[in-house]
Amino acid sequence: MRKHLGIVLVGSTLLIAAGTDLMPLKQYAGSWKVTRKSTNGQVEDLKISCGQAGKSYACEQAVSGSVRGLLVFLPTSNPGHFITQNVQPDGRATGRGELSIEGNRWVFTNTWNGGSTVTHYRTTNVFTTPSQVHFQQEESTDGNNWQTKDTGEQIRASK
Numbered sequence: 001m002r003k004h005l006g007i008v009l010v011g012s013t014l015l016i017a018a019g020t021d022l023m024p025l026k027q028y029a030g031s032w033k034v035t036r037k038s039t040n041g042q043v044e045d046l047k048i049s050c051g052q053a054g055k056s057y058a059c060e061q062a063v064s065g066s067v068r069g070l071l072v073f074l075p076t077s078n079p080g081h082f083i084t085q086n087v088q089p090d091g092r093a094t095g096r097g098e099l100s101i102e103g104n105r106w107v108f109t110n111t112w113n114g115g116s117t118v119t120h121y122r123t124t125n126v127f128t129t130p131s132q133v134h135f136q137q138e139e140s141t142d143g144n145n146w147q148t149k150d151t152g153e154q155i156r157a158s159k
Contacts, residue, residue: 022073073099082098083098106124108121108125118141121138121139134151137150
């Protein structure tokens, strides 16, 4: 079964590449306390360690000390829009995704082609404050009709 890591702000210093505005991604770094509806409010510790290589930016995500993946962000010519790729600890990439940032709203999307079925994923993160995020994770079989799979809150523990 494929486990979808839909980046709930699942840190470090950010350098800006010439002509590329990576500054919003800086909010991604740090330690967070995460509660999800699916775990009945059980608190998870999430640590995100980030860095820049050229014009790309990447964040390693660890939950309760266990590395879950490396999320790579590649800027496009459209401001606030990034191509993403999640690399799992075993080195397997899960497929091309996209991130669109508009103000305090971040929307991650990707698609999984399982052969006979295609599943679309969408995770929406809304920064209610710089240190708090409400998230919603959804799935769709047609890319139009979405079913909510999980919701929750993230509160920054430290930068």
